[in-house]
Amino acid sequence: MKKKLLSLLLCLIMLFTVACSNGKKEETVTDREGNKVEIPTKIEKIVSTAPSNTEILTGLGMGDKIVCMDTYSKGIKGVNEDAVTMDFTSPDAEVIIGLEPDIVIASGYNKAGSSDDPFKALSDAGIPVVYIPSSESIGGIYKDIEFIASVVNKEQKGKEIVDGMKSDIKEISDIGKKIKDKKKVYLEIGPAPTLYSVGKSTFLNEMIEIVGAENIFKNQNSWISPSEESVIDANPDVILTTVNYVKNPTKEIKSRKGWENINAVKNNQVYYIDSNSASRPTQNIIKALKQMAKDIYPDQYDK
16 A cells, blocks of 8 residues: 555656646736736747737847737837737737747737637637736836736836836926926827827826826827817917828828918927837837927927
8 A cells, every 4th residue: 555655656746847847837917907817937939919018028128039929010129030920900820829939918909899809719729818908097008017027027127117217207297397388289190181189098198298288188088089170279389290101291280271370380380209109008108208398398308
């Protein structure tokens, strides 16, 4: 009896040793959507399904670990040039599984227009998938960076990035708080004839307020499609555009019929803000924030 128990114990020890040497240690994390996911404690191969996630990963020094990424991530500095690029509106599960990734860092955008999980086949194949919804606040961006940093074991680097952002924002905010003459700003993220802009509950609205200005649509909620008449009636002092897919977007705005009497147009206060920095909820919003500050209040910030 003792010999049988000893043999069984030895078998269990051998199985445990094999599992530890060939398998991967795992831990349970709660992703930014609130899902509990088992992930490896060591991450060597990453699938990034959105440019915002890719920018955070490269900022953490993990760009070389990306084996597959969305098409919009191509060209991001620091990313693995040999990474497979893919349209994640219809991900190729077979190709992804063949890459043997340790984790898929997905975006809430990947679920847009569908209640189905586009990465179910990957989860079923044993590949952990964590979701990062598109953050609507700067505080949310901090949490996204901290979460991804914890997943890839770069907590200290993540802290440094967030601390750096907070320092830059405080420096600008300290100036912004002293500005009494609050200029009215219209931020355009989609051009005529179907305009798109932002209201409250967006990090872009927060950025306008941080520099000491006022969004003309601050009383509207989230992402909006205003009429041209509403912009004209609001008569903004400054117009900012992040549109990068029309020829000379600032010139196009200034040439619109009926817009010639807007203060921003009359005074040539129409500026382009780097689209990627302004639209992706990552540490790089600081670049767009500094541009905003200098364009809206050059005397206060361009020193």
